[in-house]
Amino acid sequence: xxxxxxxxxxxxxxxxxxxxxxxxxxxxxxxxxxxxxxxxxxxxxxxxxxxxxxxxxxxxxxxxxxxxxxxxxxxxxxxxxxxxxxxxxxxxxxxxxxxxxxxxxxxxxxxxxxxxxxxxxxxxxxxxxxxxxxxxxxxxxxxxxxxxxxxxxxxxxxxxxxxxxxxxxxxxxxxxxxxxxxxxxxxxxxxxxxxxxxxxxxxxxxxxxxxxxxxxxxxxxxxxxxxxxxxxxxxxxxxxxxxxx
Ligand code: ZN
Numbered sequence: 660x661x662x663x664x665x666x667x668x669x670x671x672x673x674x675x676x677x678x679x680x681x682x683x684x685x686x687x688x689x690x691x692x693x694x695x696x697x698x699x700x701x702x703x704x705x706x707x708x709x710x711x712x713x714x715x716x717x718x719x720x721x722x723x724x725x726x727x728x729x730x731x732x733x734x735x736x737x738x739x740x741x742x743x744x745x746x747x748x749x750x751x752x753x754x755x756x757x758x759x760x761x762x763x764x765x766x767x768x769x770x771x772x773x774x775x776x777x778x779x780x781x782x783x784x785x786x787x788x789x790x791x792x793x794x795x796x797x798x799x800x801x802x803x804x805x806x807x808x809x810x811x812x813x814x815x816x817x818x819x820x821x822x823x824x825x826x827x828x829x830x831x832x833x834x835x836x837x838x839x840x841x842x843x844x845x846x847x848x849x850x851x852x853x854x855x856x857x858x859x860x861x862x863x864x865x866x867x868x869x870x871x872x873x874x875x876x877x878x879x880x881x882x883x884x885x886x887x888x889x890x891x892x893x894x895x896x897x898x899x900x901x902x903x904x
Contacts, residue, residue, distance in 0.1 A: 660767075664846040664862035664871075665713070666691040666806035669720065670698030670744065671850025671900075674859040675707060677878035678849045681861060689763075689864075691806035692718025692772030695756070696737065697851055697896050699886035701744045704850075705752035717759040718772040718806065719781040724748060725756045728781075736893045743892060767866045768802040775803060783808055784843060787823040790814045794823070794841050801841045804864075810854045811847030811873050815840045829854035834871040846873050857903035 663682030668675050668690065682688065690713045695701040697720070708715055722728040723741045730738050748756070761778035763770040773781035776792030784790055785808055794816055797803050801818070811831070816823035817840055828834075828847070836842060847860025854860075858875035865872070880900050887897035 660687065660866045661685045662864040662866070663688045664691070664804060664864060665689075665849045666804075666846055666860075667693040667718070667809050667848035667850060668695075668698075668704050668708070669693055669848070669850035670695050670701040670704050671859075671883050672698075672700035672703045673880075673883045674850045674876075674878045675704055677876045678859050678861045679707070679711075681874065681876050682863065685863060688713040689770060689804065690715040691770055691804050692716045692759075693720045693806060694718070695724050695744050695748070696720025697740045697892075698883065699890045699892065701747050702749055702752055705748070705755055709752070709755050714763060714765070714770065715759055716763050716770050716772055716778075717756070717761055720744075721756045721759065722781075725753055727757075736896055739893050740896060743890065764800065767800075768804055768864070769797060769800045770804050772805065773807045774805070781807060784814070784845075785810075787814060787825050790816070790823045790843055791821065793843055797841060801838070802836065802864075803843045804862075805843055805845050806848070808845060809848035809852055811845060811852075811856075811860045812854075813842060813844040813871075815842050827854075828873045829856050831873045831875050833873075836869040836871065842871075844871055846871070847875075851900065852903040855903050857901055
């Protein structure tokens, strides 16, 4: 089974369409959260995720838009975009966001936006020591897909040990999974990369081959920026797209 992984889409329709075009041959799609927030097309992105039956968990921006998370958690720019998004989302898409779980456990992997130990708090995993609570909650699974940081990277830890290695995947590449290790994998962000690589990040998990392939995909960034400017979204939110920062 081949799964396409599209995380942190953030209402960026051009990036989502480019990602889905690249992933057109996969068997299923999974989204580790944050369909909305920051970008100009929240409804179009929700419609696609809903209609395609993407296996999705709730992200912190999704939660804030439906009033399940306090706005003071966010910086002023993110908050402005959340408030704008909350005014835009249709009743159907609001209901869809409200239906999303915090954690999904499937046959081959676990899916969560931030961390598995306290998914409702959306803790960030940015260093090996921050992986410890999530690794502790993973068994019987040995693979967990996360989002949230917008940085393509993974953490690998030998079974029965506490020390994990942190490996950057910002330039893409393939992770060959071993049964002797536990893995937390962030395939990066489709709609707002922050690993100094502005192209959309997508993953392909092949459960038969035991591989996770991360790729970067070109999309028309200027078109997204133009829409954000027109919508009156804060300037730093659209200028950052061309730097991937
Ligand atoms: Zn995000």
